[in-house]
Amino acid sequence: MANTSxxxxxxxxxxxxxxxxxxxxxxxxxxxxxxxxxxxxARDIAALSVEMVRVLxxxxxxxxxxxxxxxxxxxxxxxxxxxLTRAFDDRMxxxxxxxxxxxxxxxxxxxxVAVAQGMALRPGDMLFPSYRNQGLHIVRGMxxxxxxxxLLSNTGDMCKGRQLPxxxxxxxxxxxxxxxxxxxxxPQAVGWAMAAAIKGEDHxxxxxxxxxxxxxxxxxxxxxxxxVYQAPVILNVVxxxxxxxxxxxxxxxxxxxxxxxxxxxxxxxxxxxxxxxLAVHAVTQWAAERARTGAGPTLIELVTYRAxxxxxxxxxxxxxxxxxxxxxxxxxxxxxLKRHLIKHGxxxxxxxxxxxxxxxxxxxxxxxxxxxxxxxxxxxxxxxxLMFEDVFKEMPANLERQRQAMRAERSGESWRK
Amino acid sequence: xxxxxxxxxxxxxxxxxxxxxVLMGEDIGYFGGVFRVTEGLQRKYGExxxxxxxxxxxxxxxxxxxxxVNGLRPVAEIQFADYIYPGFDQIASELARLRYRxxxxxxxPVTIRTPCGGGIRGGQTHSQSPESIFTHVCGLxxxxxxxxxxxxxxxxxxxxxxxxxxxxxxxRLYNGPFDGDPGKPAVPWSTHPKGEVPEGHYRVPxxxxxxxRPGSDLTIISYGTMVHVAQAAAAAQxxxxxxIDLRSLSPLDEETICASVCKTGRCVIAHEATRFSGxxxxxxxxxxxxxxxxxxxxxxxxxGWDTPYxxxxxxxxxxxxARFAAAFRVAMxxx
Numbered sequence: 001m002a003n004t005s006x007x008x009x010x011x012x013x014x015x016x017x018x019x020x021x022x023x024x025x026x027x028x029x030x031x032x033x034x035x036x037x038x039x040x041x042a043r044d045i046a047a048l049s050v051e052m053v054r055v056l057x058x059x060x061x062x063x064x065x066x067x068x069x070x071x072x073x074x075x076x077x078x079x080x081x082x083x084l085t086r087a088f089d090d091r092m093x094x095x096x097x098x099x100x101x102x103x104x105x106x107x108x109x110x111x112x113v114a115v116a117q118g119m120a121l122r123p124g125d126m127l128f129p130s131y132r133n134q135g136l137h138i139v140r141g142m143x144x145x146x147x148x149x150x151l152l153s154n155t156g157d158m159c160k161g162r163q164l165p166x167x168x169x170x171x172x173x174x175x176x177x178x179x180x181x182x183x184x185x186x187p188q189a190v191g192w193a194m195a196a197a198i199k200g201e202d203h204x205x206x207x208x209x210x211x212x213x214x215x216x217x218x219x220x221x222x223x224x225x226x227x228v229y230q231a232p233v234i235l236n237v238v239x240x241x242x243x244x245x246x247x248x249x250x251x252x253x254x255x256x257x258x259x260x261x262x263x264x265x266x267x268x269x270x271x272x273x274x275x276x277x278l279a280v281h282a283v284t285q286w287a288a289e290r291a292r293t294g295a296g297p298t299l300i301e302l303v304t305y306r307a308x309x310x311x312x313x314x315x316x317x318x319x320x321x322x323x324x325x326x327x328x329x330x331x332x333x334x335x336x337l338k339r340h341l342i343k344h345g346x347x348x349x350x351x352x353x354x355x356x357x358x359x360x361x362x363x364x365x366x367x368x369x370x371x372x373x374x375x376x377x378x379x380x381x382x383x384x385x386l387m388f389e390d391v392f393k394e395m396p397a398n399l400e401r402q403r404q405a406m407r408a409e410r411s412g413e414s415w416r417k
Numbered sequence: 418x419x420x421x422x423x424x425x426x427x428x429x430x431x432x433x434x435x436x437x438x439v440l441m442g443e444d445i446g447y448f449g450g451v452f453r454v455t456e457g458l459q460r461k462y463g464e465x466x467x468x469x470x471x472x473x474x475x476x477x478x479x480x481x482x483x484x485x486v487n488g489l490r491p492v493a494e495i496q497f498a499d500y501i502y503p504g505f506d507q508i509a510s511e512l513a514r515l516r517y518r519x520x521x522x523x524x525x526p527v528t529i530r531t532p533c534g535g536g537i538r539g540g541q542t543h544s545q546s547p548e549s550i551f552t553h554v555c556g557l558x559x560x561x562x563x564x565x566x567x568x569x570x571x572x573x574x575x576x577x578x579x580x581x582x583x584x585x586x587x588x589r590l591y592n593g594p595f596d597g598d599p600g601k602p603a604v605p606w607s608t609h610p611k612g613e614v615p616e617g618h619y620r621v622p623x624x625x626x627x628x629x630r631p632g633s634d635l636t637i638i639s640y641g642t643m644v645h646v647a648q649a650a651a652a653a654q655x656x657x658x659x660x661i662d663l664r665s666l667s668p669l670d671e672e673t674i675c676a677s678v679c680k681t682g683r684c685v686i687a688h689e690a691t692r693f694s695g696x697x698x699x700x701x702x703x704x705x706x707x708x709x710x711x712x713x714x715x716x717x718x719x720x721g722w723d724t725p726y727x728x729x730x731x732x733x734x735x736x737x738x739a740r741f742a743a744a745f746r747v748a749m750x751x752x
Contacts, residue, residue: 126487160520169519176486177519181510187476188511191483198439198465198489205483217503221476228471390521391556393579396624396668 010249016317020327025303026050026257027273027329030057031064035282038289042268042296049259049269052303055278060339068282072345078119078277079341080355082111082334085135087359088144089308091367092151096312100376101151103165107132109307109325112277112333113238114208115139117302120284121206121234126192128176128185128207131166132238132306136208140173144366153382154374160390161382182213186222186235193233193291194225204291206234211258211301212243215251223265223299232291234284235267235299238274240306245319262299274304275333278340303330384410418614419606421591423565424454424530427572428492430618432462435490438576441468441477442494442530451496452532452591474504478529482512485525490576498533498585499545512581513556528575528582533561534642534689535721536589536599536735540728546641546690546721551583552667552699558623559667561585563644564594564611567664570621578623587641587689595642596649597737626670628677632659635683635748638674638700640664643687643719643736650741656749658685666696674700675707682713683748689736692720717744 013021028051036045055062070078089106096104107114114135118127129136137147149156151165158169169177176192179185189207196203209219214237226233237258241248248254262269268290272283280302287298307325309316325332341347374380388395388403395403418426431438440455446469449456459467470477474495481491495501501508508529516524535544551559558580562568568586575582589595593604606612629644634656637647640663651658659677663670678684684704686697697718704716719736727734 158520158522159518162520163518167518169522171519171522177515177523179511179518181506184479184507184511187479187507188483188486191480191485192487193483194480195484195487195489198484199487217475218479218507221471221473221479224471224473225476225480390517392558392668393516393524397671398668 010247010254012247012249014321014324015319016321018321020321020324022327022329025329026052028052028054030054033064033066035065035286038286038293039295040268042263042266045268046263049263049271049301050257052271052273053279053283054273054276055282056276056336056340060336060343062278062340062344066279066282068278068285070278070281072341074119075277075337075341075345076347078115078281079334079337079347080359081115081119081135081138082277082337083356084359084362085111085115085138086334087356087363088134088138088147091363093312095367101165102376103312104151105131105166105311106308107134109328109332110238110240110274110304111135112280112337113236113274113302113304116277116280117206117236117284120281121288122203123174124203125288126174126176126189126203126205128189128192128205129178130185130208130210130238131178131180132210133208134166137168137175140170140175142168142170142173142175144363145370148367148370149373152370152373152375154370155380155382156370156373157382160386183209183216183218185209186218187225189235190222190226190231190233193231194229197229197232202292204232204234204288206236208236208238210243211237211239211248211253212246212251214258214261223261223267226297227265227267230294230296233297234287234291235297237299237301238304239301240304242306242310242320244310244314257301259299259301267297267299269299269301271301271303273330274302275330275336277333277337305330418565418612419592420565420568420586421452421454423569423614424572424586425456425458426614426616427569427576428455428458429461431573431576432458432466434618437488438490438492439466439468439484440492440494441470441481443470443472443496445469445494450494452588454530455494474500474502475507478504478507478512478527481527482507482515482525485527486523490526492528492530492576495529495531497543498531498547499542501531501547508551508557508583509554513554516580517556524579525581526579528572528584530572530584530586532588533585534587534589535726535731536595536642538728538731539726541725544726546688548585548666549690549694549696549699552696556581557667558582558665559585560623560665561587561641562664563587563590563641563662564609565606565614566611567621567627569614570619571623571664573618574620574623577620582623585641589642590645594645597646597735599732621664624665624668624670626661626663626665626673628659628673629662630658630660632657633681634658635685635745636661636677636681637685637687638663639687640666641689643689646736646738647687647741650738650745653738654742654745656745669703671703671707674704678704678708679711682711684708684712685717685719685741685744685748687719687736687741689721691723692718693723695720714748717748719744
């Protein structure tokens with residue numbers, strides 16, 4: 001037989017018209033994966049990077065060593081944050097379709113990632129989100145009105161009209177400015193954590209990227225610098241299976257789990273059911289304790305599913321099976337926590353329905369308020385003069401001249417003498 | 418002091434005055450840097466203030482940004498300007514625009530030091546002058562000193578600046594001024610008035626050019642190594658040149674430039690970098706916009722050729738006094 005090399009093309013499990021197929025997914029049983037000591041050495045716990053930490057089982061019970069034993073009230077808060085995230089997303093999606101905002105990105109199906117992780121960290125910890133972690137902003141208490149004003153680029157926009165929708169930030173709430181250039185925040189989070197260690201503070205940094213952008217050099221440099229300096233950082237890869245139309249196999253997920261990159265660099269890598277609120281919370285708390293006790297960084301792969309389109313500019317029916325999310329083996333994060341709370345946390349269908357109605361009303365009222373600061377086409381508008389501010393701390397002479405020129409241009413006069 | 422010692426002194430002063438200043442880069446710690454610019458600083462300030470890093474320019478810039486967001490003032494060394502490109506996305510997309518995109522909520526006071534330019538037999542990967550790539554990025558300050566006194570004062574200003582600064586160090590000038598003639602014996606900075614460098618803290622302002630020699634025949638606008646070559650060339654040709662050392666390329670001191678060219682009516686622009694889309698093109702445009710009615714001759718550019726920097730033909734590539742002389746001829750004769 002001829003000894004000819006062949007290019008391998010990672011398979012995509014199901015395309016339009018095909019049956020959704022998730023047989024590729026390696027899933028551990030709930031409660032099955034051991035929970036090592038937080039000070040365990042990365043090399044001794046490499047198995048965590050290929051198994052899958054899960055707490056909620058098929059019967060909606062919380063089982064095994066990773067059970068975080070959170071109070072029912074806290075879990076109800078988590079449920080509320082996830083439901084609010086989804087209600088906000090739904091409304092913003094419809095607003096985009098109605099032409100009220102230019103662009104939006106939902107986190108449908110991934111709500112447990114941002115909400116459980118955000119809740120497991122402390123207010124002093126610095127978060128470096130990607131564009132699909134709006135649950136972090138909700139957990140940290142950013143107001144819906146503030147977020148909506150950003151989406152509208154109106155007079156209440158925290159970015160002063162300079163960023164695409166969803167690129168929120170808040171220094172006060174320790175939410176770093178979101179970048180449209182993928183993965184850049186990952187090594188920045190490591191640098192922030194290095195500074196915390198240099199200053200002798202016990203705050204940690206956490207960064208998020210998708211599995212697709214883990215292909216960028218920034219991901220690898222983040223892991224390298226985190227490993228070299230044992231920085232107090234949590235590096236999260238949200239594996240939602242899709243980078244727009246490209247299946248995770250093309251980011252290297254076919255040959256090895258994303259969490260398994262960790263041990264390769266000498267970092268603890270851990271793979272977790274990203275739709276299991278309890279497991280995500282427990283794993284994040286474990287990683288945070290590692291970071292705070294000087295045991296070093298952790299790479300967490302959160303296995304989840306991008307149930308919605310990549311963005312409002314995307315149509316997934318052109319590249320993947322239509323009813324795929326209904327077959328996703330890890331279920332829906334809100335449904336799973338809801339069922340668990342109905343069984344164990346004093347929750348009920350009635351309370352759930354009531355909460356849903358309350359949250360939708362909150363979102364609607366917030367939108368009403370947000371548009372008083374201006375909409376895409378009407379109402380108050382940001383002063384275009386703002387375009388020239390914040391390029392530098394102090395405006396240099398050439399920018400001041402250009403600002404004058406723009407003013408003259410807008411007033412219809414020639415700015416030349 | 419020579420230029421290396423002046424830069425070392427600037428960082429020594431700043432490490433001593435401000436606990437938030439940290440240095441980072443390849444080989445800069447224990448070893449003191451391949452050009453010895455950070456020599457002794459790790460020993461004096463400790464391994465947490467002067468960090469050796471992996472060979473990953475993107476990672477160096479990115480972690481410096483993160484550190485700066487967390488209250489430090491990192492001074493990152495990129496070992497050669499030729500190596501800066503893996504860090505370009507973090508510089509151009511992140512560092513330069515963080516203040517802007519977050520409407521001032523976040524900023525990153527990072528200084529990036531990097532040796533540039535040729536004349537040291539570095540070939541095409543150790544001789545580049547990529548300054549115009551960075552002057553084209555909004556939100557960056559770009560400086561290049563031509564002597565030890567300015568180097569120290571500008572570096573202190575850069576470290577204290579709340580905006581990111583790309584600090585180019587013309588490495589041919591590290592040990593002495595250079596008039597463009599490699600055949601002559603090396604001259605140490607101790608023979609030059611700008612080799613006189615105070616020990617303590619002082620600033621040379623960013624965005625301020627210096628007229629290093631007043632004159633009436635023509636204006637030479639230059640920076641870095643070419644300031645010295647220009648001076649020697651003008652002297653050799655008997656031209657009473659007004660020579661401007663820009664020191665800062667961005668923001669640019671347009672007033673000093675335009676006042677001089679409007680006075681002399683003739684202008685030669687000189688840089689070591691390649692010609693096409695080089696910084697000289699911007700200078701030419703600014704001069705003609707503001708001094709057109711005072712110009713007596715076409716603006717001339719003295720630059721490197723539009724080729725990579727060749728190892729074997731270094732001195733045919735390097736903008737030398739003969740190239741200046743040709744430019745002077747056109748600038749002076751066509752009146």
